[in-house]
Amino acid sequence: MPVILEAREIEKTYRMGKVLVLALKKVTLEVEQGEFVAIFGPSGSGKSTLLHVLGGLDRPEKGEVCIDGINLSTLNDARLAEVRLRKIGFVFQFFNLLPRLTALRNVELPLTLADVSEKESMQKATDMLELVGLKNRVNHKPTELSGGEQQRVAIARALINDPKILLADEPTGNLDTTTGWEIVRLLKRLNEEKGQTFVVVTHDQSVAETADRMIYLKDGVIQSMKENRGSVHP
Amino acid sequence: MAWMNMKQRRFRTSLTTLGVVIGVTAIIGLASLGEGFRVIIRNEMEQGFELNVLTVMSGGLLTGVGSYFTDEDVKNISQMPGVTLATSIIQKSVGKLYNNSKNSTALVLLGVNYTEFVQIYPERLAVEHGIWPQSIKNDTSVIGYNVEHPTEGDIFANSGENVTVSMSFTSPLTGRYFQNYTFNLVGSLSKSGAAGFINFDDTILIPIDTARKLYNTTNSDMIFVQLANPSYSESVAQAISDRFGGEGEVRVLVPAAFAEQVETILSMVQIFLSAIASIALLVAGLGIMNIMTVSVLERTREIGILKAIGAKSRTVLTMFLAEAALIGLLGGVIGVPLGYGLAQAMGQFLFRVSAQVTPRRSIITGTETHPITAVTPILSLQWAVGAILFAVGISVIFGWYPARKAARLNPVEALRYE
Numbered sequence: 001m002p003v004i005l006e007a008r009e010i011e012k013t014y015r016m017g018k019v020l021v022l023a024l025k026k027v028t029l030e031v032e033q034g035e036f037v038a039i040f041g042p043s044g045s046g047k048s049t050l051l052h053v054l055g056g057l058d059r060p061e062k063g064e065v066c067i068d069g070i071n072l073s074t075l076n077d078a079r080l081a082e083v084r085l086r087k088i089g090f091v092f093q094f095f096n097l098l099p100r101l102t103a104l105r106n107v108e109l110p111l112t113l114a115d116v117s118e119k120e121s122m123q124k125a126t127d128m129l130e131l132v133g134l135k136n137r138v139n140h141k142p143t144e145l146s147g148g149e150q151q152r153v154a155i156a157r158a159l160i161n162d163p164k165i166l167l168a169d170e171p172t173g174n175l176d177t178t179t180g181w182e183i184v185r186l187l188k189r190l191n192e193e194k195g196q197t198f199v200v201v202t203h204d205q206s207v208a209e210t211a212d213r214m215i216y217l218k219d220g221v222i223q224s225m226k227e228n229r230g231s232v233h234p
Numbered sequence: 235m236a237w238m239n240m241k242q243r244r245f246r247t248s249l250t251t252l253g254v255v256i257g258v259t260a261i262i263g264l265a266s267l268g269e270g271f272r273v274i275i276r277n278e279m280e281q282g283f284e285l286n287v288l289t290v291m292s293g294g295l296l297t298g299v300g301s302y303f304t305d306e307d308v309k310n311i312s313q314m315p316g317v318t319l320a321t322s323i324i325q326k327s328v329g330k331l332y333n334n335s336k337n338s339t340a341l342v343l344l345g346v347n348y349t350e351f352v353q354i355y356p357e358r359l360a361v362e363h364g365i366w367p368q369s370i371k372n373d374t375s376v377i378g379y380n381v382e383h384p385t386e387g388d389i390f391a392n393s394g395e396n397v398t399v400s401m402s403f404t405s406p407l408t409g410r411y412f413q414n415y416t417f418n419l420v421g422s423l424s425k426s427g428a429a430g431f432i433n434f435d436d437t438i439l440i441p442i443d444t445a446r447k448l449y450n451t452t453n454s455d456m457i458f459v460q461l462a463n464p465s466y467s468e469s470v471a472q473a474i475s476d477r478f479g480g481e482g483e484v485r486v487l488v489p490a491a492f493a494e495q496v497e498t499i500l501s502m503v504q505i506f507l508s509a510i511a512s513i514a515l516l517v518a519g520l521g522i523m524n525i526m527t528v529s530v531l532e533r534t535r536e537i538g539i540l541k542a543i544g545a546k547s548r549t550v551l552t553m554f555l556a557e558a559a560l561i562g563l564l565g566g567v568i569g570v571p572l573g574y575g576l577a578q579a580m581g582q583f584l585f586r587v588s589a590q591v592t593p594r595r596s597i598i599t600g601t602e603t604h605p606i607t608a609v610t611p612i613l614s615l616q617w618a619v620g621a622i623l624f625a626v627g628i629s630v631i632f633g634w635y636p637a638r639k640a641a642r643l644n645p646v647e648a649l650r651y652e
Contacts, residue, residue, distance in 0.1 A: 052646050055542075057541075057542055057645050057646050057649075058644075058645075058646050077546070077547060078546045078547065078548065081541065081544050081545060081546040081547070081549075082544065082546070083544075084542065084543065084544040085543065085544020085545075086544070088544075090542050090543060092542075092649070096535070096538075096539045096542070096649065097539075098536055098539060098540075109540075109543060110543050110544060113540075113543070113544055113545050113549065114544075157543065158543075161544075
């Protein structure tokens with residue numbers, strides 16, 4: 001399978017007051033198309049920072065990130081935004097939906113930014129919401145939806161532009177266990193049925209163990225990589 | 235999207251827009267009122283000021299010493315290019331007028347050529363009682379409105395009656411003295427107002443030949459020069475001045491030049507007033523800046539989300555600027571008609587003063603001139619469009635800083651913002 005995401009010797013420092021903290025130290029990894037990868041580690045291990053760097057939300061001080069053959073370090077901010085729009089989907093711990101927009105409008109947002117026609121984007125967004133099981137919640141606002149439902153909307157939004165890779169930052173972190181597992185199952189289903197590539201950051205080992213591959217990160221350094229059977233916990 | 239955001243914050247947006255509305259209203263109100271006022275003054279000047287009539291007087295030290303202009307001078311001026319008529323005038327001061335037991339006062343006695351004089355002021359001169367003299371005798375006279383009515387409602391003399399004028403003379407030996415002469419009144423003038431230095435309402439007109447005989451001269455004190463149109467003013471004034479040996483010897487009163495000055499002053503006043511009104515719009519701009527800065531803070535996380543899912547900085551910038559521009563546009567579009575309405579109301583109330591009640595009817599043309607009772611504000615398309623563009627411009631300029639702040643937010647930090 002072709003490599004979708006490639007990170008080479010990423011270094012990223014943080015400024016905490018007057019002290020510079022090295023958040024990522026020479027992180028190198030590859031993700032193949034169709035893979036479901038979990039980045040797992042305790043809080044403060046730098047996994048969210050890594051995800052931001054991998055997704056072009058943040059720039060590393062050293063090293064390179066290539067997505068679908070595009071070296072992100074060579075891009076200016078506008079081109080980088082374009083890559084985020086068309087090649088990457090993001091799912092966050094706190095859902096990050098726009099509170100004043102309906103589920104449908106939230107899902108349509110990336111299409112609007114990509115100048116897709118109103119009619120087409122509405123059709124696509126409706127289909128996508130159906131895919132994540134929210135056919136009946138299309139016109140609800142985020143405050144009218146449960147946490148699990150909100151995360152489904154966020155997943156639909158992340159998938160709407162057919163991204164090469166979907167990056168999820170603690171997607172179950174703000175949900176109760178049952179709902180969390182529902183979300184994990186949804187991600188796995190999308191991975192298996194659509195061949196969607198995933199990188200999921202989590203501090204929950206049981207969630208991480210559902211992935212094809214588990215990358216254990218601690219103190220900004222990759223400690224180990226482990227292939228899993230990839231089955232979802234019952 | 236900008237529109238959607240504004241709808242969500244309806245109250246706040248309304249207040250901000252109201253600021254712009256007030257600014258634009260003030261600008262348009264003052265500008266259109268000023269424009270209406272200017273047009274009225276221009277018309278008044280054209281109708282009531284006879285822009286095509288020059289008054290030639292002896293200049294400087296010679297004033298009042300004696301009659302200066304010969305008939306030859308007058309003839310020469312009347313032949314200058316652009317001149318349609320030049321008429322001699324004797325101008326003297328007078329005192330009391332008597333008619334049996336009644337008396338009245340005239341300030342100025344004018345010796346005129348009746349036939350020519352009425353042609354110089356075809357629009358201005360109108361007869362109230364009697365007729366304008368046709369067959370002229372030595373003692374044919376016409377009096378002005380104030381002379382005919384020493385007090386409002388009172389009539390000094392009817393046409394056909396004889397009036398005695400106490401005329402003022404100056405003698406090198408005895409100084410100033412008065413002597414009575416009697417004239418036959420054939421008519422009195424409607425309110426005519428002033429042209430140049432002379433207020434016709436306070437005059438008594440007598441034939442110029444009689445005046446010359448009484449004052450023992452063959453010359454004239456003044457020449458009224460009528461031009462084919464006002465654009466000849468400068469060249470004719472120059473030619474006249476040259477004929478009498480340059481400036482200082484004679485004075486040529488050019489109403490067109492005066493009118494031009496007045497118009498310039500009025501434009502300046504109009505611009506000045508609008509500039510003051512613009513301050514209101516600047517304040518509104520500060521309001522927009524304030525509201526948008528707060529809005530950017532409030533929406534930091536939202537901006538972070540937008541950027542994370544692929545919105546460019548430019549898109550965010552455009553979004554916020556569009557919001558500011560929309561406020562400006564909305565305020566402008568509401569403010570323009572509001573300002574015009576305000577100007578209408580003010581025009582009605584403020585200028586219903588000192589209105590002449592009766593219209594004047596011209597002796598020659600028979601046209602009626604109606605007095606002004608209100609200023610009709612005039613709103614030109616340029617001002618309307620200009621004010622709206624100005625409002626949008628101010629809004630965008632003041633919205634620029636917060637919008638740029640929003641656009642430059644780092645997505646990761648913005649997402650972390652609570």
